[in-house]
Amino acid sequence: MSGWIRGRTLATLCVAASAALALPAGTAEAKPKETLSQAKAKLAKLNSQVDHLDNDYNKAKEQWAAADKKLKALKASVKQQRQSWAELRVRVAQMAASAYKNGSNGADIPALVSAKDPQTVLDQMSAFAQLSKNRSTELAQFLNAAQLLQRQQAQAEQGTTDLVQKKNALLAKKKTIEKSVEQQKALVKKLGPAADSGGGDSGPVASNCGGGYHGSATGKARTVLEWAYSKCGTPYLYGGTGPRYDCSGFTMKAYAAAGRTIPRVVPDQYDATTRVTPQSALSPGDLVFFDNLGHVGIYVGGGKFIHSPHTGSYVKIDSLSNPWYSSHYVGAGAL
Template sequence: MASHRRPKQPNRTRVTVLTTAAAAAVALSTHAANAAPSHKPDKDEVKAKVDKLYEEAEQATEKYNGAKEKQQRLQKEISAIQDGVARGQQELNKLRDGLGSLAGAQYRSGGIDPSVQLFLSSDPDDFLDKASTLDQLSGRQIAALKKVQGKQRELAQERAEATGKLRDLATTRTELGDRKQEVQGKLTEAQELLNTLTLKEKSALAAEQQRASRSSAERVRLGNGSSASGRAAAAFSFAQSQLGKPYFRGATGPSSYDCSGLTSWAYAQAGVHIPRTSEEQANIGTRLTRSQLQVGDLVFFFDDLHHVGLYAGNGQILHAPRTGTVVRYESMDTIGGPFMFGVRV
């Protein structure tokens, strides 16, 4: 006999969950069907991104160079102060030995005078205050004590200065590490992008750079501009002798260079010392507009002045561009950032 029991109604909550899940599945499948395949950047897009990363790496490199220069300067200053403190301590010890001899002589002649007992106090300032009431000090004793007093103050100041510079050095070393890590991160990211290119695309990019470099070199040859001065001409000539040498962050030659490393090296060979970093180099000499530039003048690019080269004439510069390149000629209009000003040293 057939059962007449009513079929069990599905649970309302369960129906809602199943309906929602089904709708989501349909939506996902529809999205997957309509989604465009992932875009692989072409060589021009990769080049633009890599150039931007190299620019950021060069910014960090110049800050790294500045921190490194500061570290070296602080280390020299601290060493000089510490040497001075050591010599001053020796002088102070001799002065104190002289006071001890005076006390010994008085003791052997019948006891130490109260004034001399104060004289040997560890606090000369306190002694002078008290000694003024004794009226028993000779001019020689007062002069000797004042020397001790002055030397102690001098040493205290020098030790405080050294302590401050040591703190500054610790901060600078931390900054140095941070900048180095930042540079390496940018370069690693750029290399990963370059690795996405095919061999044919890499060859095409290299060929483009070589054509641009040859074109700039030809424009320099045809320009035949005059130099700003004898030392500017000499600096430019020395820089020309480094054409083809690789860029390397923090390098100052003679086997590799970064941008400010090349300019500082070239001028040093001409007998002119200029600061190490592009930012510091921008603050020397006479500033120039583009129309005033002559061969050998320093030329600065980007708002923060993180790139520098030597003017080569006819709108071209000689510089160490960035990682992956060599010292070469290049048009001022293809640097990647605006020309800010020139400097005549």
């Protein structure tokens, strides 16, 4: 190859290399910037996911609390039953001592009643036959007490295992929901005022409630709505039942203010109410459900409802004609 050709080739390669170095890193694979509508759709989807996670989390908390209460009651019963069994054991021991002193059959009984646990007693049931002729009532009580104590101890052990499993499941759900909540917060911050639509509303909205409820509801329904309006502007909190609320915690506490008890989670609140159809038949104070029973609010009249929407938002009034809520409407329920 001539020197002229070699020189020209090298020059070409140098120019190409310089051009490549001048290009910004990653230009060829740069992702298109997310549009406003895409970000809002992403937030709406995330809000829906967290609503359902929140229901699962609240249900898991209920189940854990119920299991914990049951286990405590069972342990108290075991303690009482153990005392009863110990008292009966003393009585049987006295019977055995008397039988032994008088030369009656019962040589194995002293060792039997000295047992420290009911299983030992149950394993040696045949020994009871030697005292059963004249003392059947006392022996039957002792045997029954041993059986009951053994059963309750086994239940308590299983209950402890179940409680640990429920607690671990609860902690796992909590971790999942907290991760999603952080994503919500980041998106709400990114969108700012633009988040205020399509199920992605945000920002303090105390004025949205007009200074309190002034509608036509009476009786308990009015009490429910007056309480709900008094919380307008309160920031949302997943799992919250006061002083900050999630959607079902908000409705539960609103009804509690009127002396009405409703379940904790949205699907259970739906099941506990009587269906109201068509939508035009809604009355102030009825519950309105959305998003495959992931969300709930309280109808206030005029096609509007009050609710605690989601992370980044506040207790506020919304319209059933809002595109997101109208398209995700499930139904309504009255107590």
